[in-house]
Amino acid sequence: MSNFGSLTRTRILLAMRNKMFFFFSVIFPLGMFFLYAGIFAKGDAQKVSYFLGPVIAFNVMGSFWGLSAALVMFREQGILRRFHVTPVTATDMLASSLLANFVLTLPTISIELFMARVIFHVPSLGDLLSLAVLVTVGTVSFGSLGLVVASVTNTMQETQVLNQLIWLPLIFLSGATFPLAYLPKSVQHFGLFLPATYLVTALQSALYQSFPVWRLLVQVLALAVWAVLTFFVAAQLFRWEPEVKIPRNAKLWALATALPFFLLGVWENNNGDILKQAQTAFQSLERPASSEQPPKANQ
Numbered sequence: 265m266s267n268f269g270s271l272t273r274t275r276i277l278l279a280m281r282n283k284m285f286f287f288f289s290v291i292f293p294l295g296m297f298f299l300y301a302g303i304f305a306k307g308d309a310q311k312v313s314y315f316l317g318p319v320i321a322f323n324v325m326g327s328f329w330g331l332s333a334a335l336v337m338f339r340e341q342g343i344l345r346r347f348h349v350t351p352v353t354a355t356d357m358l359a360s361s362l363l364a365n366f367v368l369t370l371p372t373i374s375i376e377l378f379m380a381r382v383i384f385h386v387p388s389l390g391d392l393l394s395l396a397v398l399v400t401v402g403t404v405s406f407g408s409l410g411l412v413v414a415s416v417t418n419t420m421q422e423t424q425v426l427n428q429l430i431w432l433p434l435i436f437l438s439g440a441t442f443p444l445a446y447l448p449k450s451v452q453h454f455g456l457f458l459p460a461t462y463l464v465t466a467l468q469s470a471l472y473q474s475f476p477v478w479r480l481l482v483q484v485l486a487l488a489v490w491a492v493l494t495f496f497v498a499a500q501l502f503r504w505e506p507e508v509k510i511p512r513n514a515k516l517w518a519l520a521t522a523l524p525f526f527l528l529g530v531w532e533n534n535n536g537d538i539l540k541q542a543q544t545a546f547q548s549l550e551r552p553a554s555s556e557q558p559p560k561a562n563q
Contacts, residue, residue, distance in 0.1 A: 268356060271347075275364035278343070279334060288330040289365075290372050293323035297376045301384050312384040314549055316376070317468030318440045320395075323373055324402040324467075325434060325460055327365045329427050331410030335361065336423045339414075339506050348504040355499050362407045362495075369403050394470035394477050401484055402463045405491035409459075411498035412521060416514045418506065434460040439468075444539070445546035452539055457529030462486050465542050472545055482536065486528050494521045 280286065297319045305311035338344045347357060380386040389395070413430070417423040435441050437451055438460035444452055455461040466483035469475040477484065497517050503510070511517075532538050 267351065268360060271352060271356060272360040272363050272367075275360050276367060278338070279330070279364055279368055288326040289323075289368055292326055293319070293372050293376065296322045297379065301380070305384075307384060309385050309387060311549060312380055313386045313388070313390075314468070314472050314545065316380055316386065316389075317466075317471045318464050319376060320373055320399070320471070321402070321440050321460065321464045321467050322435070323369060323376070324399060324463060325406050325440070327369060327403055328406040328410035328413065329431060331361055331365055331407050332413035332417070332423055332427060333420065335411065335414035336417060336420055339503065340420065344504045354502040354504075358411050358495065358498055358502060361411065362404055365407045366400070366403045369399070373399060388474065390471040390474040391476050394475060394480055395467070397477055397484060398463065398466050398470060398480070398487075401487045401491065402467075405459065405487045405494065406463075408491050408494035408498060409521070412494050412501070412518050415498050415501035415503065416510060416518050418510065434458060437461075439464045439542060443546045444542040452542075453533050456532040456536070456538060457525055459487065459490055459525050462525075462528075462538065465538050468545055469541055473541075482528075482532075482538070486524060490521065490524050493524065497521055 279289075300315040300319050301307065301312045305315050335344070344357070377389055381389065409430070413423060413426055417426055437447070437455045438444070438458050439447070439455065440460055444455060444461065444465065447455070462483040466475075466480045469480060497520070501511065501514050501517060
């Protein structure tokens, strides 16, 4: 455990020196917070509360971009090679990367919540237990996605291209950028196949509608299963040195990590209520201004 703790501290220090990691973990999330709260919500407390879920989802999802870029850069610069000569396994390296990423994500989220209460006077931050569970599971799951990306790419340029291909659908088709209920019906149904949709809708329900954890079990379990699967695949494909070739079936393994959300998307499109949750929250914004409080979960 002492070796793992030392490795995690080292990963935190290395991440803080990485400009791309710092941008996607701090600068980008705070920029999105002020964009949504100040421009989209126009400072209205109820609307800020509504957009707080997607803003925090941006913070959590951004971990995949920062982690993948950092690991590929470490591999290119020979930093991972130095770790490899120590008694550190691939699982240790990947797990410490996730833990370091989680530790570095919490301060930014705390700042966003603090500013929502103090600057924009949001009356309630919803169910804090649900928020804590979702941030934890979401950070691990999307961080593990970053580990998979780093395992199947060779160069920083290739990593950035793949990240961009993944990032754009995640933010534009999941309700993170535009409310899910505002999007065309076909896009809403397609969004149910994306992991980001479950994170965004769950965070929004927890913060805006005060949903307890048991009301969000579908999203939490889906993200947790996905986290285990992506971490396992990343550990199998992890490479310490750039000279090591990527296995031929690596990209198939990486593609297989999408299977849980393909199956869940099929089920949700026929039997689920994720879209109903998103529509209920969106419709509450159109209620008269005298209605101060958003709809609460049935306790």
